[in-house]
Amino acid sequence: MKELVDRIIKDGTTRAGTDIVKVDNFLNHQVDPFLMRDIALEFKKIFAEEKITKILTIEASGIAIASFAAMEFGVPFVFAKKHNARNLDDDVYSAEVYSFTKMTSYVIRVAKNYLSADDRVLIVDDFLANGKALEGLLSIVKEAGAEVAGCGVVIEKAYQKGGDRIRSLGYRVEPLAKIKEITEEGQIVFD
Numbered sequence: 001m002k003e004l005v006d007r008i009i010k011d012g013t014t015r016a017g018t019d020i021v022k023v024d025n026f027l028n029h030q031v032d033p034f035l036m037r038d039i040a041l042e043f044k045k046i047f048a049e050e051k052i053t054k055i056l057t058i059e060a061s062g063i064a065i066a067s068f069a070a071m072e073f074g075v076p077f078v079f080a081k082k083h084n085a086r087n088l089d090d091d092v093y094s095a096e097v098y099s100f101t102k103m104t105s106y107v108i109r110v111a112k113n114y115l116s117a118d119d120r121v122l123i124v125d126d127f128l129a130n131g132k133a134l135e136g137l138l139s140i141v142k143e144a145g146a147e148v149a150g151c152g153v154v155i156e157k158a159y160q161k162g163g164d165r166i167r168s169l170g171y172r173v174e175p176l177a178k179i180k181e182i183t184e185e186g187q188i189v190f191d
Contacts, residue, residue, distance in 0.1 A: 001042050001176040004154065005190055007035060008177055014186040019129075019157065020101070021179065021188065027154065028061035028126045033068075039176060040068035043152040046174050047073075047122055050149040054078060054119045056141065058097075058108055058133050061126040065154060069124050078115060080108035080137060089113065093143045097136035100129060108136050110144075117145035128153040128175060131162025138171065150174060158191055 013022045026032040055077035057066040063079050070077035080095075089111040098105045115121070123137045134151055141148050148171055156163045156175035159182075163173050178191040 001039070003035065003038055004177045007032075008155070008188060012188060014182050014188065016186060019160065019182060021127075021155065021157065021182070023126075023155065028064075031064045036064055036068045039065060039154055040072040042176055043069050043122070043124065043174075044072040047150055047152065050122065051120050052122045052149050054115065054121050054146070056080070056110070056115070056121050056123050056137055057125055058082070058137060062124060065124050065126060069122070069152070073122070076114075078110055080110050080140060082106050082108055084109065093140040095136035095139040095143075098130075098132045100132070108140070110140050112144070115141065115144035115146050119144070119146035120149045121146050122149050123151045124153070125151075126154050128156040128163050128166075128173065129160040131166050134162065134166055134173075138166070138169075152176075155179065 011025050026035060052073045053075055055066045055070045058080045059082055066077040091112045092109040094107050094109045096105055096107050121141050125133055150172035153175045156178045158178050158180055166173050179188055180191040181189045
């Protein structure tokens with residue numbers, strides 16, 4: 001998606017000495033709603049034939065993406081919660097996920113009454129790097145007996161191989177921008 005790549009080049013930054021790509025000024029902290037709408041439209045175009053019944057993401061950065069995508073597909077979205085809360089049903093699907101950004105593991109949860117075997121699910125998220133968040137969401141969809149229609153990610157860091165691993169399991173993964181590498185000077189190189 002040219003508009004997204006151009007925006008990453010213009011406003012994205014990297015953090016010296018890490019593989020962190022910072023796009024928090026338009027994607028996952030402050031959100032540009034016009035870009036988010038265009039991202040959702042692109043996912044709608046890519047997955048138009050998939051008969052999606054539900055969008056699934058993980059809190060917190062995926063929520064804005066899922067919200068806009070759900071509007072375009074005309075279906076509800078569900079987000080996996082990272083923390084147990086008193087208002088969360090006890091009857092949940094769950095999976096353990098390791099966050100390389102936060103360097104910690106946590107259990108994600110989705111109440112069972114929000115996903116069923118009748119659902120055809122599109123998973124969306126902001127980043128795909130090592131693939132652990134997607135693996136957790138895929139596990140929840142499988143536990144629900146639902147069908148995965150595909151995984152739409154805004155930015156894939158292809159050099160971290162999570163996308164390759166998910167694809168090797170037979171899942172369709174569609175990134176809107178694919179980063180091949182970050183140079184020693186911090187320049188983002190796209191695939």
